[in-house]
Amino acid sequence: MSKIRIAIAGYGNLGKGVELAIRQNDDMELVGVFSRRPPESVKLLTAGIPVYSMADIANYKDAVDVLIICGGSATDLPEQTPALAKDFNVIDSFDTHARIPEHFANVDKAAKENGHLAMISLGWDPGLFSLNRVYAESILRNGKTYTFWGKGVSQGHSDAIRRVKGVKRGIQYTCPVEAAIEAVRSGSQPELSTRDKHERVCYVVAEEGADLAQIENDIKTMKNYFDQYNTTVNFITEEEFDRDHTSLPHGGFVIRSGKTGDGETTDQTIEYSLKLGSNPEFTASVLVAYARALSRMKAEGQTGCRTAFDVAPGYLSPLSAEELRAQML
Amino acid sequence: MSKIRIAIAGYGNLGKGVELAIRQNDDMELVGVFSRRPPESVKLLTAGIPVYSMADIANYKDAVDVLIICGGSATDLPEQTPALAKDFNVIDSFDTHARIPEHFANVDKAAKENGHLAMISLGWDPGLFSLNRVYAESILRNGKTYTFWGKGVSQGHSDAIRRVKGVKRGIQYTCPVEAAIEAVRSGSQPELSTRDKHERVCYVVAEEGADLAQIENDIKTMKNYFDQYNTTVNFITEEEFDRDHTSLPHGGFVIRSGKTGDGETTDQTIEYSLKLGSNPEFTASVLVAYARALSRMKAEGQTGCRTAFDVAPGYLSPLSAEELRAQML
Numbered sequence: 001m002s003k004i005r006i007a008i009a010g011y012g013n014l015g016k017g018v019e020l021a022i023r024q025n026d027d028m029e030l031v032g033v034f035s036r037r038p039p040e041s042v043k044l045l046t047a048g049i050p051v052y053s054m055a056d057i058a059n060y061k062d063a064v065d066v067l068i069i070c071g072g073s074a075t076d077l078p079e080q081t082p083a084l085a086k087d088f089n090v091i092d093s094f095d096t097h098a099r100i101p102e103h104f105a106n107v108d109k110a111a112k113e114n115g116h117l118a119m120i121s122l123g124w125d126p127g128l129f130s131l132n133r134v135y136a137e138s139i140l141r142n143g144k145t146y147t148f149w150g151k152g153v154s155q156g157h158s159d160a161i162r163r164v165k166g167v168k169r170g171i172q173y174t175c176p177v178e179a180a181i182e183a184v185r186s187g188s189q190p191e192l193s194t195r196d197k198h199e200r201v202c203y204v205v206a207e208e209g210a211d212l213a214q215i216e217n218d219i220k221t222m223k224n225y226f227d228q229y230n231t232t233v234n235f236i237t238e239e240e241f242d243r244d245h246t247s248l249p250h251g252g253f254v255i256r257s258g259k260t261g262d263g264e265t266t267d268q269t270i271e272y273s274l275k276l277g278s279n280p281e282f283t284a285s286v287l288v289a290y291a292r293a294l295s296r297m298k299a300e301g302q303t304g305c306r307t308a309f310d311v312a313p314g315y316l317s318p319l320s321a322e323e324l325r326a327q328m329l
Numbered sequence: 330m331s332k333i334r335i336a337i338a339g340y341g342n343l344g345k346g347v348e349l350a351i352r353q354n355d356d357m358e359l360v361g362v363f364s365r366r367p368p369e370s371v372k373l374l375t376a377g378i379p380v381y382s383m384a385d386i387a388n389y390k391d392a393v394d395v396l397i398i399c400g401g402s403a404t405d406l407p408e409q410t411p412a413l414a415k416d417f418n419v420i421d422s423f424d425t426h427a428r429i430p431e432h433f434a435n436v437d438k439a440a441k442e443n444g445h446l447a448m449i450s451l452g453w454d455p456g457l458f459s460l461n462r463v464y465a466e467s468i469l470r471n472g473k474t475y476t477f478w479g480k481g482v483s484q485g486h487s488d489a490i491r492r493v494k495g496v497k498r499g500i501q502y503t504c505p506v507e508a509a510i511e512a513v514r515s516g517s518q519p520e521l522s523t524r525d526k527h528e529r530v531c532y533v534v535a536e537e538g539a540d541l542a543q544i545e546n547d548i549k550t551m552k553n554y555f556d557q558y559n560t561t562v563n564f565i566t567e568e569e570f571d572r573d574h575t576s577l578p579h580g581g582f583v584i585r586s587g588k589t590g591d592g593e594t595t596d597q598t599i600e601y602s603l604k605l606g607s608n609p610e611f612t613a614s615v616l617v618a619y620a621r622a623l624s625r626m627k628a629e630g631q632t633g634c635r636t637a638f639d640v641a642p643g644y645l646s647p648l649s650a651e652e653l654r655a656q657m658l
Contacts, residue, residue, distance in 0.1 A: 020590055024470040045591055100658050101651070126658040128464070128599075131642050134657050135457070138618040138645035139611075141353040185604070247595075260614055261349055262374055266576075266606040268614075270457075275514070277595040282468075285589055285597075289467040309646075309653050313460050314638035316467035322430070324638050328463050329429050329455040 003029040004295045005063065006288070009054065009084065010070035011035050011042055013248070014093065017284025018068050019045055025288060027318055031063055061087040065298075066291040068092075070284075078103060085110040085118045085305075089298055091287055093123040100126070100307075108305035117298040118305045122290050123283040124274055125149075125252065131308050132254045132272040140258025140268055144189045148176035148197050152250030152279065160225045161202055164218045166210030169238065171245045173201045176253060177230075184255050187267035199230040203245055205238045250279035289316045332358040333624045334392065335617070338383065338413065339399035340364050340371055342577070343422065346613025347397050348374055354617060356647055360392055390416040394627075395620040397421075399613075407432060414439040414447045414634075418627055420616050422452040429455070429636075437634035446627040447634045451619050452612040453603055454478075454581065460637050461583045461601040469587025469597055473518045477505035477526050481579030481608065489554045490531055493547045495539030498567065500574045502530045505582060506559075513584050516596035528559040532574055534567050579608035618645045 006022055008015045011033050022030045023046070032050045035042045039051040052060065067088035071077050077094045084090050085107050094103050100121055111118040121127065125147070133145055154174050161170035180197045183190045202219055206212055216233040220226055236244075251274040260266045276282045290308075293315035297306070314324055335351055337344045340362050351359045352375070361379045364371045368380040381389065396417040400406050406423045413419050414436050423432050429450055440447040450456065454476070462474055483503045490499035509526045512519045531548060535541055545562040549555055565573075580603040587597045605611045619637075622644035626635070643653055 017589070021470075024589070024593075097658065101655050104654055121658050128468075130658045131464075132601075134642050134646050134653065135460075137657075138621070138642075138647070139457075139614045141350075141614075187606075260346070260353070260610040261607060264353075266610055267604075268606055268611050269604040271600075271602045271604070273600045275596075275598040275600070277516075277597055278590060281589040281595055282597050285468045285470075292467070307654060307658060309643035309650065309657070310641050312639050312641045313463050313467075317463050317638075318467070321638065324463060325433055325636060326430050328466075328638070329426065329450050329459045329636060 003027055004292060005029055005031045005065045006291055007032045007034060007060065007064040007067050007088075008070055009034045009057065009067055009080065010076065011037075011044070011051075012070060013280035014284055014287075015068075015070035016045060017278070017281040018070060018287055019049075020281065021285045021288040024285075025292070025318070027292065028288070032060065034060075057084070058087050064088055065295050066091060068287050068291060078106070081118065081120060082106040082110040085116050086114045087116075089117045089294055091119045091122060091290055091294060093127070093283055093287060094121045095123065095126055097126065104305050104307070112304045115303050117294055117302050119290050119294055119307065119311070120305060121307055123286050124276075127283075127286055127308055128274070129252070129254050129272070132270075133256075134309060136254070136256030136258075136270040136272075140256050140260070140270065142260070142264055143256055143258025143268075146184045146192065146197070146255045146257070147252065148181060148255075149252040150174040150176050150198060150250070152252070152276075153248055154200075157200065157202075157225055160222060161204060161219060164215055164222075166207050166212075166215045167204055168207045169205040169241050171203050171241075173203075175199050175201055181253060181255070184257055185269060185271070187257050187269060189257050195228055199232070200226055202231065202233045203236050203241065204233060205241050206235055247277065248279045249277055250282075251275045292316060292318065332356055333621060334358060334360045334394045335620055336361045336363060336389065336393040336396050336417075337399055338363045338386065338396055338409065339405070340366075340373070340380075341399060342609035343613055343616075344399035345374060346607070346610040347399060347616055348378075349610065350614045350617040353614075354621070354647070356621065357617070361389065363389075386413070387416050393417055394624050395420060397616050397620060407435070410447065410449060411435040411439040414445050415443045416445075418445050418623055419447045420451060420619055420623060421449050422456075422612055422616060423450045424452065424455055426455065433634050433636070441633045444632050446623055446631050448619050448623055448636065448640070449634060450636055452615050453605075456612075456615055456637055457603070458581070458583050458601070461599075462585075463638060465583070465585035465587075465599040465601075469585050469589070469599065471589070471593050472585055472587025472597075475513045475521065475526070475584045475586070476581065477510060477584075478581040479503040479505050479527060479579070480530075481581070481605075482577055483529075486529065486531075486554055489551060490533060490548060493544055493551075495536050495541075495544045496533055497536045498534040498570050500532050500570075502532075504528050504530055510582060510584070513586055514598060514600070516586050516598060518586050524557055528561070529555055531560065531562045532565050532570065533562060534570050535564055576606065577608045578606055579611075580604045621645060621647065
């Protein structure tokens with residue numbers, strides 16, 4: 001059987017993750033990377049894979065089964081995904097929740113008109129967390145769903161720390177509050193705001209001679225970013241920063257606490273959690289699994305746009321339907 | 330919109346759970362219960378629902394959209410599901426893992442030949458746990474998957490306890506070993522047998538004057554059942570037994586510990602867990618959600634047999650595809 005030919009558009013952390021995830025799948029091959037940077041300036045992790053200019057991408061439309069678009073959600077994907085869906089079957093990780101219906105409509109139209117299949121908003125949230133919310137709420141009809149994020153790096157809050165006077169380097173982790181998770185697991189269905197569920201932990205390398213107490217106070221009282229949260233500020237050395245805070249961990253929990261039975265008094269809890277050593281590498285692994293699903297669904301003649309809700313789980317696996325029933329049920 | 334008309338075949342703990350779960354879904358109605366017992370001897374929890382003899386079930390084939398078959402996997406379902414798939418769209422919870430391919434083939438043939446749609450082996454294991462194994466292994470290609478069961482009642486082990494001399498009443502819970510779960514969560518990918526992962530906790534009401542030390546010894550040394558496990562025997566009063574040990578809790582964990590990245594050194598963990606106050610009520614809730622999926626997929630013209638792997642998650646939800654994208658992604 002011929003391999004699924006995958007190309008990557010955009011070579012940042014996510015694009016690199018896709019490159020590495022493809023290596024872990026025997027039924028796929030990476031046929032090229034497209035970049036807006038000069039191709040000769042882009043160094044891949046894999047020898048022998050060509051880098052092309054994004055401007056020339058349409059020339060390669062017959063050489064690619066699935067194009068994984070690794071741009072940002074703020075400005076890249078709203079333009080790129082509909083445009084590229086004219087020439088390619090595409091996958092993206094568009095994660096601006098409020099704009100998903102609009103993005104879906106644009107991509108669906110472009111894909112349908114050109115006989116392509118597209119999948120949007122894949123990754124873990126939106127993506128696997130969304131799936132788990134739907135499964136859990138469809139099964140436990142009477143209940144409450146809680147999402148906790150972290151421990152993970154928030155880019156916006158890290159940027160905010162770095163703007164504080166006297167801060168040389170800084171990073172902020174959003175952490176779920178353990179007591180809140182335990183309250184949810186107990187079945188008591190507490191009312192919890194995002195703030196009740198999370199705390200903020202900061203690691204700062206201060207400039208020489210800076211006033212540490214002032215830095216700590218400036219961070220903790222920063223409007224909207226930190227003032228309404230339980231915030232901890234830890235001062236560390238630059239060596240510690242480089243050693244312990246350069247990966248991009250993330251994760252979180254989706255918990256559905258529900259009631260069943262006569263009088264609806266039986267507690268039932270469904271919990272899904274991720275502990276990710278690297279957020280972009282994990283997101284990339286999700287995109288690559290859905291690339292397999294896309295290539296199969298396209299082979300069945302499907303066109304238009306899909307989300308994780310539309311994809312039967314069996315399509316993601318390299319195993320056949322028979323193998324899945326025999327080995328995995 | 331007209332409601333999905335559901336009937337139940339077999340009215341034990343699972344059938345009762347289905348009856349109660351249907352109450353939690355506005356888009357469904359229970360139209361009848363079929364039993365092998367004399368209908369007048371079967372008392373439902375809901376007023377006004379007719380009970381019919383299983384012998385007459387074919388007479389009702391036009392009055393039922395989905396028949397949920399609540400028989401046992403050992404002898405009932407291998408006969409009932411293929412037979413009933415001739416006249417109905419059917420769902421079952423067949424859970425004899427080794428015989429699933431054979432059961433699938435029988436049900437698929439009967440359903441296809443008669444233009445019906447069937448779904449088998451639904452519940453949580455097989456079912457939701459199977460789904461999570463497939464999602465997790467498709468995404469994290471390099472890794473190990475661990476399934477832990479419990480805390481939950483094992484019927485076979487409880488029966489074994491009750492055969493010990495001097496035991497008046499007894500129940501056995503299979504419990505996951507916390508240290509084994511922690512080892513898995515650490516990313517170390519330990520080699521663990523079923524035995525390493527579980528311990529057995531027994532609650533016994535002894536007959537008056539019985540030799541407690543002898544009972545404990547007889548249980549702990551019982552070949553295959555207990556001798557190879559860490560087993561605890563607790564003696565309790567009959568009042569305590571009635572108060573604390575008559576529900577049927579269960580649950581468990583599916584954990585995938587994987588590696589990604591350059592050199593595959595990044596730890597990634599996906600964990601799914603269930604804490605169920607009532608195993609039959611939860612399994613029933615899963616069956617009822619899949620009844621919704623079945624009725625939609627049948628309306629699209631699908632026939633034959635399906636498993637959880639073949640059903641896109643969106644089909645389970647009462648929300649439309651547009652609503653799901655806007656509210657749940």
